[in-house]
Amino acid sequence: MDEIKNKLWAVGGGKGGVGKSIVTLMTGVSLARLGNKVILVDADLGGSNLHTLVGIRYPKYTLADFISKKVETINEVILSTPIENMNIICGADDILGMANPKYTQKTRLLNHLKKLDADFILLDLGAGTSFTTIDFFLYAPNKIVVLTPQITSIQNAYGFIKASLFRYLNDVFSKDDQALALIKSTSAPVDGEGLDSIGKLFEAFKALDEGRREMLLNCINDLKIKLIVNMLKDAREKNVSNIVKSVAKNYLGITIEDLGVVQFDNILSSSINNMAAFLTRKREGLAGINFYGIAQDIIKSSQKATPLSAGAPETPAAR
Numbered sequence: 533m534d535e536i537k538n539k540l541w542a543v544g545g546g547k548g549g550v551g552k553s554i555v556t557l558m559t560g561v562s563l564a565r566l567g568n569k570v571i572l573v574d575a576d577l578g579g580s581n582l583h584t585l586v587g588i589r590y591p592k593y594t595l596a597d598f599i600s601k602k603v604e605t606i607n608e609v610i611l612s613t614p615i616e617n618m619n620i621i622c623g624a625d626d627i628l629g630m631a632n633p634k635y636t637q638k639t640r641l642l643n644h645l646k647k648l649d650a651d652f653i654l655l656d657l658g659a660g661t662s663f664t665t666i667d668f669f670l671y672a673p674n675k676i677v678v679l680t681p682q683i684t685s686i687q688n689a690y691g692f693i694k695a696s697l698f699r700y701l702n703d704v705f706s707k708d709d710q711a712l713a714l715i716k717s718t719s720a721p722v723d724g725e726g727l728d729s730i731g732k733l734f735e736a737f738k739a740l741d742e743g744r745r746e747m748l749l750n751c752i753n754d755l756k757i758k759l760i761v762n763m764l765k766d767a768r769e770k771n772v773s774n775i776v777k778s779v780a781k782n783y784l785g786i787t788i789e790d791l792g793v794v795q796f797d798n799i800l801s802s803s804i805n806n807m808a809a810f811l812t813r814k815r816e817g818l819a820g821i822n823f824y825g826i827a828q829d830i831i832k833s834s835q836k837a838t839p840l841s842a843g844a845p846e847t848p849a850a851r
């Protein structure tokens with residue numbers, strides 16, 4: 533179990549076009565070049581395109597073959613890429629309904645994912661906040677949210693984090709009607725009657741027992757998210773991560789960390805139609821250096837021993 537804790541990383545972010553796939557790919561390339569065995573998984577079941585980025589036009593096998601049980605094990609759908617040490621499991625958007633696999637299909641997939649033989653498994657998630665996307669994100673012990681300095685991307689990143697927290701709370705308290713009613717009043721849009729912050733939800737939970745309050749607190753502290761600000765054109769823009777961090781702290785009680793920034797790189801955007809050639813040329817470029825830094829931090833954090841006790845969790849303040 534501990535192993536999966538270190539190796540499975542999900543890359544989400546809510547908005548399309550912010551660079552989730554590029555971040556997954558380039559982080560994977562850097563991890564592989566640093567000597568790690570990497571598997572990229574295209575979990576964007578509605579708009580998969582990670583295979584195109586590694587130069588695979590028509591994947592021989594995709595996740596669809598696994599989900600529809602055409603193959604027995606997930607190992608059979610792993611394909612190689614032009615990068616040594618880096619393999620890929622291609623996405624599947626060609627099959628009706630695949631973007632919303634059934635619960636049992638999802639569970640089987642997640643169970644197989646954790647058995648994959650790799651140092652790092654990177655999940656490239658789809659845009660939006662569909663339950664499937666959020667469930668992949670919640671399942672992965674390591675969670676990355678990608679955003680750009682654009683205001684819409686900041687909003688979507690926060691929306692994605694909020695949706696994840698509430699999906700998690702709904703799941704944990706799924707059999708507790710009293711708690712669910714309170715959670716629902718917090719997640720509903722503010723209309724004068726709703727509770728608009730986790731702090732207020734925590735206050736409302738005082739009407740319930742100590743055990744459930746503690747559960748709520750544990751959920752909030754469990755959700756550990758790291759941010760990557762992508763397509764930076766000006767160093768000052770990296771402050772956008774502070775906006776997400778402070779809003780998430782103030783309204784959701786979640787502590788978010790920075791994983792790094794990636795500069796806007798003309799070579800990267802102009803190579804998009806031939807990424808495979810770009811990758812094998814091994815030219816670093818501005819963004820390439822950023823991705824090495826990110827990969828190094830990921831390696832470091834995966835080597836960090838999990839502390840025995842993380843100390844007393846903080847109580848979120850009502851606002």
Ligand SMILES: Nc1ncnc2c1ncn2[C@@H]1O[C@H](COP(=O)(O)OP(=O)(O)O)[C@@H](O)[C@H]1O
Pocket residue numbers: 547548549550551552553554555659762763764794795796797798800801802804819
């Ligand atoms: N750091 C960057 N510099 C320049 N262009 C980038 C950068 N990151 C992503 N892009 C470009 O943005 C577009 C969208 O990226 P993509 O990874 O497909 O987004 P998403 O997966 O979030 O939808 C691509 O055309 C890609 O080349």
Ligand SMILES: [Mg+2]
Pocket residue numbers: 552553554576581656657
């Ligand atoms: Mg993508």
